[in-house]
Amino acid sequence: MNENASTSSSAPHGTAPDRAPVLIVGGSIVGVSAALFLAARGVAPILVERHTGISRRLRAKLFHPRTMEAYRAVGAADDICAIERDRPRSEFAAVVESLSGAEIRRWRLPAADDYSAVSPCQGAMVKQGDAERVLRMRAATDGADLRFGHHFVEWEQTGQRATARVLDDRGVPYTVEADYLLAADGSASSIREGLGIARSGDLALASSMELTFTADLRPLLGGRALALAFADQPGRPFISWTTGQDAGAVSVGYDPATTDPDTAFTPDRSQAIVSEALGLPTASFRVTGARPWQMAAWVADTYRVERVFLLGDAAHVCPPVGGFGANTGIHDAWNLTTKLVSVLLGDAGERLLDRYEAERRPVAELTVRQAAARSDAVGCASPVRWPWWPACCWACRPSQRVRRRPRHRTCAWRPGTCCGRRTGGTASRRRPRIITSRHSRRPRRRARPARRSSAGTGTCGCTGGSLPTGAACGTCRSCGTAR
Template sequence: MHEDTTAGHEDTTPVLVVGAGLVGLSTSLFLSWHGVRHLLVERHAGTSIHPRAWGLYPRTLELLDAVGVTDALLTEAAGFAGHTLNGKVESLAGPEISVTRIPEPEDVGDISPVTRILSLSQDRIEPILLRRARELGADVRFGTELRDPVQDADGVTATLRDRETGAERRVRARYLIAADGARGSVREHLGIARQGRGTIRHQISIVFRADLHGPLRGRRFAVCRIANPLVDGVLGHDDTLRRGTLIITHDPHTDPVTAYTPERCTELVRAAVGVPGLPVTVLSTLPWEMAALVAERYAEGRVFLVGDAAHVIPPVGGYGANTGIQDAHNLAWKLAAVLRGQAGEALLGSYDAERRPVGRATVRQAALRLAARTGKGGGPDDAAVADTLSVMFGYRYRSAAVIADEEEQDRAAPDFADPRTLSGAPGTRVPHLWLGAGDGRTVSTLSLVDRRPLLMAGAKAAEWCDAARAVARRTGIDLDVVRLGDDVTERERSWHDATGVTETGAVLIRPDGFVAWRSTAAQPSPEGVLEDVLNHVLARDES
């Protein structure tokens, strides 16, 4: 991007988001929840009709629950409750090669207030996120293409083109978020390279409509592998049993995408279902690459990459969408704090410092799982495979937005820790505990975290609470304060043990639920200590 001094822009917005896929819509939703005015543009006419990503883990649902969409998602997913078979068949109507039942998900009630995995596809999730974002005031424009983004010291200028009418408008934004996917133009426009194994294989997804009741014979598959002379791929079906997706591998050099005409796709679907002459309507085909890539940086000036624009994760383990949504959540609260004047702009530098190592480590985990699944594992790297809960819950941030304990500052830590061993260390997600609220409700420690940082103090730490309120009044920093025994009470587990502080200690929790700092006990001059901590974590001392 080159400097631009053009004046007279027709639209202005604090944040411009490009791409209304799962991550772009999540970005819009989180920004809306924080009250950040923004514009989201998407070149396609509406949300995706392709299932693409499937399933959200409890950590992701924690974030979405806070903004008010979990109930709607669970309702939408109710029809998939019985889709529990993992099968390999010659065709749906043909012989079974092997069919097993997927084990029940591990109980995570001891580490999260959200105790289940959401089994739902991207095409069904996106409309729910869109509806909620608009309820919260998001300006979302489909059929709108971003062109010629140019940034200078104060913002980004771009042209927005209406793909239906050809009309163009100029827009000026303070920040640009690229959620435009693995093939998006913003990253390439910035000249940001990607590192990693690269393309593993080329895939085509065929979305179709057909009556699958008969061939399914009462079965409901979560995963169904097709293996016959015409089709070697994966067939998925929805809860209506009238819509499916066939995913196959192809070689673009010998078998180009253009060869997949509606007629050929119809025959492939019929072969996969095992019913010659089956009435099939091909709704769409989508070529895509299974790849392992991470951008060399997640930010360039006032432009930020999220989701597949930042990292392409092999679809093994279901990490891609979950990691992207967590990217968006991390960035949204920081942008909100900067735009409200609560934080210095240097806080935004912690987005790359925190999320890129997570993205890199998650790509590696997916690649290790893929190697094991394809029989190419068995080497020393197998010992490095982390369980799914550790990947989703157990990562740790090291950045200027975290003040590490002195004994932890130079200690090497694993990429992913068992979430049941997390103990309130700065840079980790605050442990989940059920607490009693003053109105008789039972709330999670995570539910106490809202749009502002939260100081949570021990049962005998009134000095920390008084200091926090005094600092907030004097500096104008928005800060929530909760004291154990006064505002909330313990239920089963000890809050002090879980967070690693005494009754006179305190923990500062960021709006994303991660511990920014803790003091294991009382300290002299707590007001001065807290002011220094907040100025450091929010980069106010660098403004």
């Protein structure tokens, strides 16, 4: 199937409306997954998406084993895994001086672990655009009516159906009647806003500028099996790239209270940021775009209003660390479509649909909290944070509340030295608890307390010198705090 073409023509203006059991608004990874899950089980939906092609933006590329289980059930898992077999393996994330420089530390991504003991599927490291291309073809083959280039305008709920007004790819209006309407139209969902559904959480956790580029990254990566990297540089650039390693993006944080992105990120400065993050001269790459975006962590207050359901980013948004966003949305689609198939085929009553929000919203709340905690742990939740502070130096670590400034704006700690900052009550603050499975790496243990002397002073675990009560040793991760 041509990804830029719709699979059916719209109804001519003035004729009877098109009819479908389910209308899906939004054709990204969640919407097209919902279309496939329905079509593969005998319910042919209509999907409308205003864009014709697949977005070139770097989005998800980690698909967890549970997600692959859902795709396996509808016959798409093998096609997605076949893409991965043709690309360099990506199993690790790392903190680097630059992408071409030394690695400071690395860790294995949970999606890359071996889950054969608990699942028939392994995780997949595939670019979202490649996965969407497979899902579009499978959904169309199974009978889904995919209409790309068609613009959803408005809708109303009347009795036993939802009626939507749509503009086709020539701008001609037509009407679609459906038993149910699925809103998979993204974080700025017009359907959610039209229903007046509020959101709970942080709508602006941090601000970043995404600088996209093209470059041959294969010599830099050198078979290291990295999926992403964080550069230990000012603004803490986050570096990601396509699975083909021929293009990527550098996202750098900024403070919107003091920085105007339109004037701060000039072409010359954008070139310099990408050059420093990659460790390449400016002649070795080309910056292709700049886009500001806001990291957020929120959940919609309700997932359903009568015959309209929210799923994916229309229902919840979480920070990108961990790759939870797309996977959680795909699980929404799997849960909801399973129930819709049972109701539409007469195997269950409509009361079954009430379980969708009860089952999926708590999962989203937990997932958003976890993603925010993990973002905080790697320093992604605030542009003024330092990326890799000593575990014991809480005086120099910013507060958990992202809008507060840190107590100390500067902390020139180095391994084996002591900053001697006084902490008061800050040193005893607990870190956000990160839930890990038995397959993933455990978080680093908290620092051991420093040795005390009988005179009420502590001993610095790094230098061996005495510290007065209330002082903190801001040095290596094994050093403690004296009070």
